[in-house]
Amino acid sequence: xxxxxxxxxxLYPTPRGLYCEPxxxxxxxxxxxxxxxxxxxxxxxxxxxHRSALATPETLAIMRARFQDMPDTAQQPLKxxxxxxxxxxxxxxxxxxHILGSxxxxxxxxxxRIVVSGDYKRRPDATCPPFEPVPCDVFITxxxxxxxxxxxxxxxxxxxxxxxxxxxxxxxxxxxxxxxxGKCQRVITLLRAAxxxxxIWLHGALASLCKLYEDNxxxxxxxxxxxDAILETFRGAIVLCPPSAMADRWSRRFADPIPxxxxxxxxxxxxxxxxxxxxxxxxxxxxxxxxxxxxxxxxGAPKVWVTHGREEALVxxxxxxxxxxxxxxxxxxxxxxxx
Amino acid sequence: xxxxxxxxxxLSFQPARNAKLRLIEAYLRETPDPDRGWALAALTGGLDxxxxxxxxxxxxxxxxxxxxxxxxxxxxxxxLAETLALIWETKADAGPPPTLSEVVETLQxxxxxxxxxxxxxxxxxxxxxxxxxxxxxxxxxxxxGVSARLAKQAVANIGDQPVAEVEEVWHGLSTPYRPLFDxxxxxxxxxxxxxxxxxxxxxxxNPIDRAEIDTLDPAHFRAEWxxxxxxxQIASSGGTKRLYSRAGEDVSGAFPDIVEAIDxxxxxxxxxxxxxxxxxxxxxxxxxxxxxxxxxxKMLKEHPAHVRLYDVLWLDGEDLRALTFDERRxxxxxWMGEHPRARFDVSPLVRFTDWAHLATLREEMRQDxxxxxxxxxxxxxxxxxxxxxxxxxxxxxxxxxxxxxMYAQRxxxxxxxxxxxxxxxxxxxxxxxxxxxxxxxxxxxxxxxEELRWLDKWVRDxxxxxxxxxxxxxxxxxxxxxxxxxxxxxxxxxxxxLRFPRINRIRTDKPAAEADTVDNLLRLVP
Numbered sequence: 001x002x003x004x005x006x007x008x009x010x011l012y013p014t015p016r017g018l019y020c021e022p023x024x025x026x027x028x029x030x031x032x033x034x035x036x037x038x039x040x041x042x043x044x045x046x047x048x049x050h051r052s053a054l055a056t057p058e059t060l061a062i063m064r065a066r067f068q069d070m071p072d073t074a075q076q077p078l079k080x081x082x083x084x085x086x087x088x089x090x091x092x093x094x095x096x097x098h099i100l101g102s103x104x105x106x107x108x109x110x111x112x113r114i115v116v117s118g119d120y121k122r123r124p125d126a127t128c129p130p131f132e133p134v135p136c137d138v139f140i141t142x143x144x145x146x147x148x149x150x151x152x153x154x155x156x157x158x159x160x161x162x163x164x165x166x167x168x169x170x171x172x173x174x175x176x177x178x179x180x181x182g183k184c185q186r187v188i189t190l191l192r193a194a195x196x197x198x199x200i201w202l203h204g205a206l207a208s209l210c211k212l213y214e215d216n217x218x219x220x221x222x223x224x225x226x227x228d229a230i231l232e233t234f235r236g237a238i239v240l241c242p243p244s245a246m247a248d249r250w251s252r253r254f255a256d257p258i259p260x261x262x263x264x265x266x267x268x269x270x271x272x273x274x275x276x277x278x279x280x281x282x283x284x285x286x287x288x289x290x291x292x293x294x295x296x297x298x299x300g301a302p303k304v305w306v307t308h309g310r311e312e313a314l315v316x317x318x319x320x321x322x323x324x325x326x327x328x329x330x331x332x333x334x335x336x337x338x339x
Numbered sequence: 340x341x342x343x344x345x346x347x348x349x350l351s352f353q354p355a356r357n358a359k360l361r362l363i364e365a366y367l368r369e370t371p372d373p374d375r376g377w378a379l380a381a382l383t384g385g386l387d388x389x390x391x392x393x394x395x396x397x398x399x400x401x402x403x404x405x406x407x408x409x410x411x412x413x414x415x416x417x418x419l420a421e422t423l424a425l426i427w428e429t430k431a432d433a434g435p436p437p438t439l440s441e442v443v444e445t446l447q448x449x450x451x452x453x454x455x456x457x458x459x460x461x462x463x464x465x466x467x468x469x470x471x472x473x474x475x476x477x478x479x480x481x482x483x484g485v486s487a488r489l490a491k492q493a494v495a496n497i498g499d500q501p502v503a504e505v506e507e508v509w510h511g512l513s514t515p516y517r518p519l520f521d522x523x524x525x526x527x528x529x530x531x532x533x534x535x536x537x538x539x540x541x542x543x544x545n546p547i548d549r550a551e552i553d554t555l556d557p558a559h560f561r562a563e564w565x566x567x568x569x570x571x572q573i574a575s576s577g578g579t580k581r582l583y584s585r586a587g588e589d590v591s592g593a594f595p596d597i598v599e600a601i602d603x604x605x606x607x608x609x610x611x612x613x614x615x616x617x618x619x620x621x622x623x624x625x626x627x628x629x630x631x632x633x634x635x636x637k638m639l640k641e642h643p644a645h646v647r648l649y650d651v652l653w654l655d656g657e658d659l660r661a662l663t664f665d666e667r668r669x670x671x672x673x674w675m676g677e678h679p680r681a682r683f684d685v686s687p688l689v690r691f692t693d694w695a696h697l698a699t700l701r702e703e704m705r706q707d708x709x710x711x712x713x714x715x716x717x718x719x720x721x722x723x724x725x726x727x728x729x730x731x732x733x734x735x736x737x738x739x740x741x742x743x744x745m746y747a748q749r750x751x752x753x754x755x756x757x758x759x760x761x762x763x764x765x766x767x768x769x770x771x772x773x774x775x776x777x778x779x780x781x782x783x784x785x786x787x788x789e790e791l792r793w794l795d796k797w798v799r800d801x802x803x804x805x806x807x808x809x810x811x812x813x814x815x816x817x818x819x820x821x822x823x824x825x826x827x828x829x830x831x832x833x834x835x836x837l838r839f840p841r842i843n844r845i846r847t848d849k850p851a852a853e854a855d856t857v858d859n860l861l862r863l864v865p
Contacts, residue, residue, distance in 0.1 A: 148404045149412045149425035168365055247749060251756050268416055274807045278352045313411045
């Protein structure tokens, strides 16, 4: 590790995304580029049209499922822990604990190491391996829930809350709004772990990614599509759908539904009400305030760049414990759309 | 405390009345005494301890995470109690969280200087929902959309009793209501109603229209004016004097002028009004006196309250509810005839020969402060609730105005996927000789299911802007709105407020430019 090299000289934000000059590639670019390193499959990180894309095999599978097989993109799978050289930069991918296939991009150049963590969380998730802290010179962190008000409760407790409501209102449909990639499958595995073995109904938009998870060895149990149901009243059923479908005419087929929503934003009452949730479930795939601040300590980086979210509070906190922190503004991130 | 916190949390997100009932019932069944009694007290507004000041909560927060981070947090959340509940972390080595009884009983005894330290200990022990509920209890504002009446209904349900039975004994009980739960859930004796100013469930009327009236025999019915005030009950015995709303809420505090004038024993049914000399003031004047903890001398002088009596339920220790309407009426008139009674009079009967005659009287009555007519069977006993048959209300025909839809919002429960709440406006002059719509009211019923589907689609197809759950729509659709009255209002931007507005018809045939103006509405103000 060397002190003389300025990290911003070889990795810096551009309008197209975070650019690594000595490797001539972008990390999670906002537009189609020549060469891209992708941390995970969510739409604000993985976009179609790159000439070549390097990512974990799972992330590439997700991208193929979402972008019509990507026949025009040269795909370079890189397993967790393996290393490749791109130009004058060595690149490896390390689990980020966010969703299936999610990784931190570890970049090394002239003895200096920068970790682009992408989106991450620190708590157990049956659908992906846990985040591994990597000591580094510069740590680039997300800040989606970077306010001291965000302390996500235990996800086991939130799943129990849903099942308790199903027991209290056995004649009503519990309609749970979930993001199609990651949250959906995590909620299903949480319900299964809590002993719920009944059929879980799915909106059509969730089907292909659920199948992809199962193909990757993540068991989801008995699931079926709402559109395939015959003579089904959905009384007492749990139905998962994308948040946008909850207020849609699609939801009118259900028996007096209770709108539930699984998201980190549900921790703040006004947010839950805005989304029309009558049963807010605080289940997040992003690190909360304690996880973010603990991670800064775990990786021990003297420099931290804070990106997408509430940078201000995390920068203030990092500086208060002696870290040289600054906000790194990247385009193309949808601020409120938690994945 | 944690179970109670979970209840408050669920209630705060659940808009449907029946679902709220179910949640409260489940809690009351599963929770032991005295916790459930204290919970019931919290829901019915029966807890009494000094409220925590916002400054205290703010200082706690700043101490915990520093001024800058606390400021950013509060800006984001927008609610002080919730912010503090969220930033505080449960201490791993803290003791078990307090029970609700422990919280209530400690706070009732604690001095002001002791409270902060006790509070910090509890915040360490509780989880985030528990902290939120604790701070809401302490700041005295639950805001979970549960009325005292709803909570009493839930208690009655767990014992399979009508709510009237609970209300009858309610005011003889004290927290944490152990005898009540013994009676309802453990086969204990029914608590004495003791009549010490107890509330008795009032008798309510069903609406009726002209066609249905013709099926009734006019000889069996008495008619009286339906005054446009607030239905109240006066209950006085053994020195306890109370004024209750129709739902059983004690509103004595807001009407000391009435309570002071009670120099008799009995339970009466009547209408609360503001009366100046002989004239009944518009409903708006009465509204000024509602929801106030204390009343100024000026308010008492300028908005003097009056009760116009309809019926008598108890008199001098005797229960009259089983008597016929005519018998009770005779007792009421004789009692009033004993001597003049300040602030009380008896609502006169309207004499009529047949229904056509009564219809004419109803049409001709244009006096302010009258909503329509009440029809009561001469042989009807006084029954709790809304029995079918003995009493009817025949309201005056509503006023109508053509307004333009401006905003729509999704409903709740079964209507959560429908845009079913509509804000509508009337035209007024704006700058440079132009006209603009000013919102004059909001309505969410009056239409059929089929019309609702049509309106929902119209809203989705004509949205111009979104603000959270609210959609702004093109100013094109004329709604014929029915309402029972108009008043000037300083709380509404347009300066008018409509009483009880509902959608009467959808006027697709009418261009928006021809809708009514705010001036037209103001002309209807009596």
